[in-house]
Amino acid sequence: MRIQYSLFDTLLEPVFVLTADQKVVYCNETAAIVAGLSIRKITRGMKFNELFQFSEPIEALDNLIGVSDATPYKEVNFKALHAEEGKVQITLQPIFDSMGDKNWIVFVRDVTLEERLQKKYRAELEQKEGVISALEEAKVQLENYSKNLEQMVAERTRELSRLNQTMSALLDSLGQGFFIFNAEGKILDVSSKACEATVECKPDGQLIWDVLKLPENKVEGFKKWMQTLFMEMLPFEDLSCLGPETYPHTKERNIALEYHPLRSNEGTMEGVVVVASDITSLVEAQKQAEREKEHAKLIIHMIKSKREIHRFIQEAQGLLGEVRDEVSKDNGPYDTEELFRSLHTLKGGAALFSIKDVAEACHQAEGLLAELKQSWTHPAFIALRGKCFEVEEFFHKFLDQTKEILGSSNLPEERQIEVAISKLNHIARKVGSLPGGGAVAQELLLELAMEPVTGFIEPYSDVMLRVAEQTDKMVSPLKIHNGNLMVIPEIYSGLFSTFVHAFRNAVDHGIEMPDHRVDIGKPAEGQVDVTFSLNHNSQGSWLLVQIKDDGGGIDPARIREKLAGKGLDVSAETDQQIIQHIFDSQFSTREQVTDISGRGVGMDAIKVAAEELAGRVWVESTVGQGSTLFVEVPYITEFQKDKKLPSAA
Template sequence: MSQRVPFSIKTKLILAITAVVALTTAFNLYYTYKTFKADKESYIFESAQRTSSLALEKISLFLNPIVEGLQKKNISQLNENENIKSIFEFSEEKLKTLSNTSNYKYETKALSNQMQFLLKGKEDGIYFDKFNTDFIVGIKKDNFSRFAIINLDDITRNFSVDNIFQYKITIAKFILLDSNEISTTGFDLTTNQAKFIGEYLAANSFNPKFKISVLSFISKEKSFSVIRQIIFKNILFAVIILGFCLILAVFFANTLTNPIIQIINKTKQIAAGNYNGDLQVKTNDELKSLGISINSMSQKIRDLLQDKEQMILALEKANIQLEDYNKNLENKVNERTKELREANEFINTVVNSLNQGIFVFNKENKIEEMSNKACTEIFNTEAKHQNVPTLLKLNTTETTNFTKWSEILFQNKLPFNSAKALGPKNFKEHEPGHPEFKYVELEYIPMNNQEGQLNNVLVVATDKTNEINAQEAFKEKDLYVSMLIKIVKNKQAFLDLYEEALSMLEDLRYSLGHNNLENKAMIVFHTLNGGFASYSAQELVNAARETETKIKSFEHEKENFNLFVENEISSYLELMTKFKEDLLSKISSGKDVVEVSKEDLHDLEHELHKISTPALEAFDKYIKKKKISSLFESYASLVENLSLKLNKPMAPLQIDDNGIRITPETYKDFFSSLVHLFRNCMDHGIEDADQRAAHGKSTEGLIKVSANVDDSKIQLKIQDDGAGINISKLREKLIQVNGEQEVAAMSDEEISMAIFLPNMSTRDTVTEISGRGIGMSAVKESVERIGGQLTLSTQANKGTEFKFELPLL
């Protein structure tokens, strides 16, 4: 059997280029033909439509003056038209000749009968008919008709000599012209349209007034003659290009295949073990680079063979040395084992001497054998073999989160340094100040195997308890110093607050046994909480807040509650006395300050009353009375403190009292209650810096106080530039209390005033600042107690303004 000879590279290259050029040409011809054909059809249809429209317009322009002349009976105008032979009137079966300019001979009887038949049952309007070789065009109105016999030969002659299009013209049911007797079956001549009719491209235009249809058409053969010529020229051009490409293919095939044959021969030599001689490729392309690579490979093989011989000699020498090494191996192993044992003992000693706890856990979250003594001391239990969540005393949710975090670590879902930040950062028991408080920081170090995969995690536990206790002690000292500074700066205001607190607690004692004792007690201790907080008197603040919580959760009988309140009052009074004694020893007046008792001032006032009225008025103005702004100085500190605590930047409190002075004792309940309003503004009204920036506001919040006297009344305003009152949320809270029907009838103004109702708060949780729903009701009660009035206005994202109208007492 003869072996089949495969195609050579040269043959394949020539065939490939031929196929590519042939296919490219064929596709080009095909899409060129399709594009030209579509474009030509579109153009012809457009031309046919335009031609038929022009023809229709021409016929309509011919008939319009005839119809108008018949309607107006303008015989002289009609006689000027050369195509009109005669004009008639037909009424009550009688025919009357109006004009016969061509001396046209007609049969009166036949024409009369035709008109009678034509007009019978016909509606008023324009009509057409044929009489002998001519056409009748007329108008009918009631039983009266006027018509003309016309000759349309001139019209049809112009269309029959068109060199491009042929026409089929019909008027009513009569064919005026049919150039090629084209079949229009299935083609609606009463519409304007263009489409194929058999082998013709046709377009129709229709005039409904005269019922004239003009169909212009042209054969496909005549239309596409130009396309056939273009296709023929493209084929000729393609043949020329194909021949030129074949010549180039033969040239480049020889240039390509000769170096390839040389490379094949050289590789055969290398395969046969002949590495001598270099391959010479004369081209300047990739084939030359391939030849250079083959020469380099041949040279490397020669070098490797030489190295192989040297390696065999080296191996023989190493084998002799290995025999000598094996003889002394056992002694060397014993020596190494001793060294490792000593090193291990040293490491254990070092690890156990560290103050930091160390343990290792695996992917099952089990602690391995390795853990030091400091770990046991820190966690008060042996760490070995425990689960890590158990050692760290994690709750159920924390244990689940730890398990997920451990999976992320050991499955290498994230780089270890990124993933370790998601794990527990500390171990904490109790709070600072508790005798058993403990705080331990945790650091995680990866222990990878030889493949770089995480095998275990080393945990370093550092006891930071003493450091945290020191920091807390420093904070307490810093807060204490801050408190002293604030009280020294506003000593008299603080002492007034202290006296007011004593009075409030005594009044609460008189309320023991009343039905609303719980509400009164909450108001008193909530006010004490806010008032002393403005001076950072944390000991008194914490005690008042703790009492608030006890009152809220008290669930015993009324007699027991009275006893409970009495005990809380006594405890708080004792704490206040101790606080004041300790405080006054530290802020005693300096040499430049003279303190005068209230009794001495009262005596001085009595003596001035005897001396002169102006002196008494001056005493009353400058000694007994104070500027309203001085009564708000403590609230400036309160705003500053709450700004830091709530992380809400605030501008300094703005106070404009216009120099108004009042007797502070008269309004002391009112000004004491304002602590709740300022805390409410800071907690509810002023937004976070990011929220303010999002609404285009300054990141610093602002609270302003202004006072005026009008008609013997003090007009006091306190306004913030915060978020305003959340009317929707407040309405929801009211619905829960009063029902949807009652709240639906309330206006937004009525809803906003609901913040002054007892136990009303839009907060879902109680914080140390607000949330109990007590403070604002205390403000309203204090205003009404001195005969004042309170209103407010609020606007979303603009702020809230509180207006107080107080009697000038």
């Protein structure tokens, strides 16, 4: 089975991927910490046997070619050449990476903690047995020395109390929440004080599913999992990972749950040890690293696409102004459809340039607006207004953080002057009115006021790649045909900025999963093409944009079902008419809203932008073969004032 190694990035156990000669081609962060080296250094040609020394040979490691199935776990002592030592369980199994190459994955499980727990509690049990033995001896002595009965009982009671206090002190010294539950799900009267912080209670005597705050519909499944654990139908290690992984903390702490077997001297299961660890700092560190990664990506994007960034900023300022004006009204009416489109388009542009704070705030504002449309209340509107203002704050924060790059870097060597587009257009019209000046005026506009369409579209290739990564899909870089066609940005940039929705939808809704594409005879990577062309008729010249994908197409039956669910009678419409409903406001085939899609705003935004230019949109699709979005608008080569645009045919 092919697999992408990034799936192992979030595992807390060490994972290595080796080639046939033991070279490490992948390891996760936990593995790098155990080895005492950076991921980059380990995966630059180091061999696995250069990282660790084991107390005994591991035959499978010495003969990787001969390993065709998962090997049993082998427990050995180890010493990392650059870090710590301890005891681990190791298993190997062959895998195929996303390119189809055969490698071997090494799972490393740290059993040192489990051994410590077993030894610790075995010692405590032995101490208790010693106490019981002492009490039995005391009983005999009490019978023989009845005169000293009260005194001897008091001494033994004090001794037992001291032992219990010692055990409690040991547990309370742990920084982790620690408790044990039995086969009935009841928690024993042994727990650490840290439980009050990690699971927000003293769990002694309670039921495990109540302490973990499991939803009612998941309790039965948990009981079956618990029963399977104690019956030991499968190895504990294979089953424990199926239990709840986190505790839902009310104060937004990140609490990770681990499970370890508590066995008797005979090896039978007596209980399950639950360790609740506060990993909030680790999660925050990971988020911070991700934010820094996104910021670095933004810097690179700005350096490579400075003009596109400036264009986005201009568009965003206009959209933010519209949003601010709308939510600043004390009394309605409110244009919620336009507000949806503005937020959705702003979110798409921010995501395109990795401005994560703005994109996330827009997404949250969309959610508040969707709730507000369902049930309008003044407090809900105030919350929406605050979130929209927060979007603007994040945008200005982005401008402050990047003003040095946007304001002074990459300046051309030649001196530049700025001329208002309106003035340039005025000059071009004057030149055009002169004898033979039409061609000169057109050339003037082409050279100074018009830009190739490819500059507007190229950044969307990154959008598709990011959506593919989020959805575990594969997509080839965007292909642009006739991208040197020149347009006036002030006329078409608003339309082109809405295309972000089309490219996101092409990957999220259209392109199939890689395995399925291969099964039906398609390349694993999906393909999206954009074609620009000019058409001429009696009404003038028209710019036609075609965005085509080779995905699964649009299923008319599914759209009919969604429309029927809204109470609409579309039985008389053809399949071609049915699929045009994707342009309806608030229409989406998604059952749940995600960061990528589900609002039902994107295609509507494209339609509105095209109609504002007196154009039209439509879609053609074949199930199993793909879809093509058509956007046709007048081709305008001069700035027009107070002139009505022709309607699309």
